[in-house]
Amino acid sequence: NAGVTQTPKFRVLKTGQSMTLLCAQDMNHEYMYWYRQDPGMGLRLIHYSVGEGTTAKGEVPDGYNVSRLKKQNFLLGLESAAPSQTSVYFCASSSLSGGNTQYFGPGTRLTVL
């Protein structure tokens, strides 16, 4: 079991460029989440999904889009990157039957110049 994996681990973008972060989980979890973590701010929820084909906005969704076409994958897209999106991005998954314990991926460090 790989758990939750994220691709890529690091990325540097120029302002205005686009990119997609991929999250994959092999635990058959229903719920998946995308967070961003900035110094002193904790983990802030960007978007989440409660099942295949469904997504919803979290606390800080502006500038991001997501898709969950397959149960095991959750994609986070930045259409036009801005320096304010420089952050560490964590994906997580959970299962209702597992008490909704969240399992986090290793994170993606994104820098936007």
Next chain:
Amino acid sequence: QQPVQSPQAVILREGEDAVINCSSSKALYSVHWYRQKHGEAPVFLMILLKGGEQKGHEKISASFNEKKQQSSLYLTASQLSYSGTYFCGTDITGGSYIPTFGRGTSLIVHP
């Protein structure tokens, strides 16, 4: 709404005890506690459901006071491995767990 954690930072020597608090302005359905070491992902410690139950994991335990809308994490006889940032995640929805995390409490344990 983001829960409030206190204190923001704690510095201890090995063997000392610490308490980290997590308070919410809204009624809580559950509280999760996570620990994150520098450069790593957060790792689940424990979950508490409303009802005031206390949970324990080795020398780390937690309580949940539904009336006061707060939870406390207790670390006894701290070890060097306890160093890291502790986050509480609160759920005010009940059933559909969409957590809101606090800003974290940095814990440093010195030899």
